[in-house]
Structure formats: C-alpha cells, structure tokens
Amino acid sequence: LDVGPKQTVQQLSGGMKQKLAIAETVLQEADTLFLDEPTAMLDVDATEDLWNQIKDMWQEQTVLIVEHKVEHIWEHVDRVILMNHHGEIIADDTPQVILHQHEDLLTEYGVWHPKAWDHAPEAELLPNKDITSRFKYESGEVIRGKKTLIQVPELTIGDGEWITITGKNGAGKTTLLESMMQLIKYRGEMSYDGQPLHKINEAAKHMYLVYQNPELQFITNSVYEEIFINFSGESANAETEKLIELLNLEAVRDQHPFELSMGQKRRLSVATALSSRADIILLDEPTFGLDSHNTFNLLNLFQQRVAQGQTIIMVTHDPHIIERYPTRRIELRDHMLC
Structure with missing residues (x-):
C-alpha cells in the first residue's frame, strides 16, 4: 500500500481499498480464509503479488476462494468446485480433471478458465488516424x-x-x-x-x-x-x-x-x-x-x-x-x- 498511515480510507482508489481489506484479513491469522473475488479491482502486478503471497500462506492455512479470474491460480489450487446457475455443486476435483472433463460446462457457465478467451469476439476495430x-x-x-x-x-x-x-x-x-x-x-x-x-x-x-x-x-x-x-x-x-x-x-x-x-x-x-x-x-x-x-x-x-x-x-x-x-x-x- 503506497500511502501514508494517516491517509483516510475514503480517499483510496477501489483497488487500494481492496488491498487494505486483504491486509486486514491476513493479519487476523485465522486457520481458514474465505476470499470473495479478492483480485477483482487489482492491476496485473498487484494480482500476481497477491497470489504469490497467498500461495505461501496456504501451505499452513486453508483458503477458500470465489474468483472469476481463475486462470491466475488454476495450476496452484488443490481443488476446484464447480457450481451451476442453481447453486448446485456438479463437480469437485483437481483443476486438471475439471478442465479435462468439464471444459464444455466451464465455457457454458461463463467461468474464466485458462481457455476462456478462445471464445472471445474477434477484434474488428482499427485505429483511425483521421479522427477529428x-x-x-x-x-x-x-x-x-x-x-x-x-x-x-x-x-x-x-x-x-x-x-x-x-x-x-x-x-x-x-x-x-x-x-x-x-x-x-x-x-x-x-x-x-x-x-x-x-x-x-x-x-x-x-x-x-x-x-x-x-x-x-x-x-x-x-x-x-x-x-x-x-x-x-x-x-x-x-x-x-x-x-x-x-x-x-x-x-x-x-x-x-x-x-x-x-x-x-x-x-x-x-x-x-x-x-x-x-x-x-x-x-x-x-x-x-x-x-x-x-x-x-x-x-x-x-x-x-x-x-x-x-x-x-x-x-x-x-x-x-x-x-x-x-x-x-x-x-x-x-x-x-x-
């Protein structure tokens, strides 16, 4: 957190507030951490830094993560729990098994798995140098x-x-x-x-x-x-x-x-x-x-x-x-x- 200790929380950006909330959670030293989209508002470097820190933590703690950007941690988590739109658990296995056996469901449910961007729309716009x-x-x-x-x-x-x-x-x-x-x-x-x-x-x-x-x-x-x-x-x-x-x-x-x-x-x-x-x-x-x-x-x-x-x-x-x-x-x- 590149801010002074007297900086008010209200003056922080959304990403900085998210960093602060994560820091407060980590300092509690609980046996189990529940993280609800902890990197949603973080830049690329901050996202990578956070996951590197959490990967060190979960050697001794249990970490349960709700996350859309799973491509950043897919290879590092022990289990992936897949739920449908009705909140029902339909798969619970290692990331490798989930991706191999349920890629079609991941895509159908809009989960951000490692191959999700293969289904993104084609880029159609070109830079226009003659814009007024x-x-x-x-x-x-x-x-x-x-x-x-x-x-x-x-x-x-x-x-x-x-x-x-x-x-x-x-x-x-x-x-x-x-x-x-x-x-x-x-x-x-x-x-x-x-x-x-x-x-x-x-x-x-x-x-x-x-x-x-x-x-x-x-x-x-x-x-x-x-x-x-x-x-x-x-x-x-x-x-x-x-x-x-x-x-x-x-x-x-x-x-x-x-x-x-x-x-x-x-x-x-x-x-x-x-x-x-x-x-x-x-x-x-x-x-x-x-x-x-x-x-x-x-x-x-x-x-x-x-x-x-x-x-x-x-x-x-x-x-x-x-x-x-x-x-x-x-x-x-x-x-x-x-």
Missing part, C-alpha cells in the same frame, strides 16, 4: 492538499474511438474520469467542440460516466425504469426492451436495482449509459465481476457502438482487453498521462 478532435483537455492537473493526483499535459478525443485507460492501483484513473465530468476541481482548460467546459451539466450534454460502484447512480425503483427514463417518444418502450435483452437483464427487469447481484448491477449501469445516447461514455472497470459470457457480450456491444461513431473510454486492468480491442491506449504512470 471533439474533446480537449490541456495543461490539466488535479491537486488534493499538497499532493498532485494527476497531470494531463494534453488529451484529445474524437468520434468513434475505443480508448483504454491503464495504470497501477492509485495512479489516478478514476480521478481522470471525474475531472473530465467536472465532478472535481482541476487546473487547466477543457472544451468540447471548441466550447469551454466548466460545469457538470455542460459535460453531461456530451459525456456519461459509469462509476466503479454502480449503486451510486441508480435513481428509480426497477431495472426497466432505470433504462426507460433516458428514452422518449413512441420508440421508448421498444428501445428499453432491446437494451434489457442485449445486457441479459430479462429475468430481473421488474426488480429494484439494489436487489440485483453485483454483475447485474454493473450490466444495468452500462445499459443506462448506452440509453443516454452520449457522444462519449466513460466506464470505470465495466467488466469487473462479470463472467466470460457477459464480458464478451459487452465487448461485442462496445465494438458495435464505436463502429457507429460513439466513443468508449474505459478503465481496465485486463490485459486481454487492452491487447485486443481498443483503437488507442492511455497510460497513467507516476500520476502523469502518457
């Missing part, structure tokens, strides 16, 4: 107290781009998105189509932010209403139903957003963003906590939207996504946009 700039962020800087959170010498964004924002936990990725939406104070100049941006409502005319915690933006009492509210006219109902189907939310269309699973909440937050028809959609780790089916579905949907001219900007730690799909990659290194 719409959004500009120049000489940008966000400072909290005496600490510089991020520096943005220059950032230009056009139509039909898929941009990934990468960097270590605490690098300032979420801070960058929040500054673009005018949600936090910053220094520098920001504009859209040549018009200065200074207020939240000015940014919201062109951009839509999907938070890392989707609960922060739900405002209605059902999944259907949450999407429907952004549409108007005679086609509103049909367009709402289409997004519900595309995001695999049919079974929960009448449920309250806070009653959903984390994966369903995340898909609903993406659906509300897509229903907004914003020129630029900012997504803070949209695939976190999703199984392979829903992840691949989102990636395919993003490719379609970008091909239609919408711009997708997403924070992600997933190297498979970073290497395959974006038309451009932005990295935050030492709090500087590179």
Whole structure:
C-alpha cells in the first residue's frame, strides 16, 4: 500500500481499498480464509503479488476462494468446485480433471478458465488516424492538499474511438474520469467542440460516466425504469426492451436495482449509459465481476457502438482487453498521462 498511515480510507482508489481489506484479513491469522473475488479491482502486478503471497500462506492455512479470474491460480489450487446457475455443486476435483472433463460446462457457465478467451469476439476495430478532435483537455492537473493526483499535459478525443485507460492501483484513473465530468476541481482548460467546459451539466450534454460502484447512480425503483427514463417518444418502450435483452437483464427487469447481484448491477449501469445516447461514455472497470459470457457480450456491444461513431473510454486492468480491442491506449504512470 503506497500511502501514508494517516491517509483516510475514503480517499483510496477501489483497488487500494481492496488491498487494505486483504491486509486486514491476513493479519487476523485465522486457520481458514474465505476470499470473495479478492483480485477483482487489482492491476496485473498487484494480482500476481497477491497470489504469490497467498500461495505461501496456504501451505499452513486453508483458503477458500470465489474468483472469476481463475486462470491466475488454476495450476496452484488443490481443488476446484464447480457450481451451476442453481447453486448446485456438479463437480469437485483437481483443476486438471475439471478442465479435462468439464471444459464444455466451464465455457457454458461463463467461468474464466485458462481457455476462456478462445471464445472471445474477434477484434474488428482499427485505429483511425483521421479522427477529428471533439474533446480537449490541456495543461490539466488535479491537486488534493499538497499532493498532485494527476497531470494531463494534453488529451484529445474524437468520434468513434475505443480508448483504454491503464495504470497501477492509485495512479489516478478514476480521478481522470471525474475531472473530465467536472465532478472535481482541476487546473487547466477543457472544451468540447471548441466550447469551454466548466460545469457538470455542460459535460453531461456530451459525456456519461459509469462509476466503479454502480449503486451510486441508480435513481428509480426497477431495472426497466432505470433504462426507460433516458428514452422518449413512441420508440421508448421498444428501445428499453432491446437494451434489457442485449445486457441479459430479462429475468430481473421488474426488480429494484439494489436487489440485483453485483454483475447485474454493473450490466444495468452500462445499459443506462448506452440509453443516454452520449457522444462519449466513460466506464470505470465495466467488466469487473462479470463472467466470460457477459464480458464478451459487452465487448461485442462496445465494438458495435464505436463502429457507429460513439466513443468508449474505459478503465481496465485486463490485459486481454487492452491487447485486443481498443483503437488507442492511455497510460497513467507516476500520476502523469502518457
């Protein structure tokens, strides 16, 4: 944890909070540890470091892990327990036996096994060097107290781009998105189509932010209403139903957003963003906590939207996504946009 001992928990990034929670758990020195997706919000290096530490621990402790990113630990665990959608245990064996005998079920259930990315959608987008700039962020800087959170010498964004924002936990990725939406104070100049941006409502005319915690933006009492509210006219109902189907939310269309699973909440937050028809959609780790089916579905949907001219900007730690799909990659290194 690269922070001072007096740093408040509220000021930590999602990944840093996850590291802190794991540290507290390990320090209890319990005989058995239960870890529920402990690496979901960690960058690649932090994920590898964590598993190396836990592998040393489980020589003397029992560790039970609920994890989507099992490819990182598949070769090291003693047993894999496979459950179906009804919560029933259908297999319990060594990783080698599970992969050899049940690969079709792993794929069917959307489990992130070592061969899962063989079923991912093909990358269809190519970098476009002739993009006209719409959004500009120049000489940008966000400072909290005496600490510089991020520096943005220059950032230009056009139509039909898929941009990934990468960097270590605490690098300032979420801070960058929040500054673009005018949600936090910053220094520098920001504009859209040549018009200065200074207020939240000015940014919201062109951009839509999907938070890392989707609960922060739900405002209605059902999944259907949450999407429907952004549409108007005679086609509103049909367009709402289409997004519900595309995001695999049919079974929960009448449920309250806070009653959903984390994966369903995340898909609903993406659906509300897509229903907004914003020129630029900012997504803070949209695939976190999703199984392979829903992840691949989102990636395919993003490719379609970008091909239609919408711009997708997403924070992600997933190297498979970073290497395959974006038309451009932005990295935050030492709090500087590179």
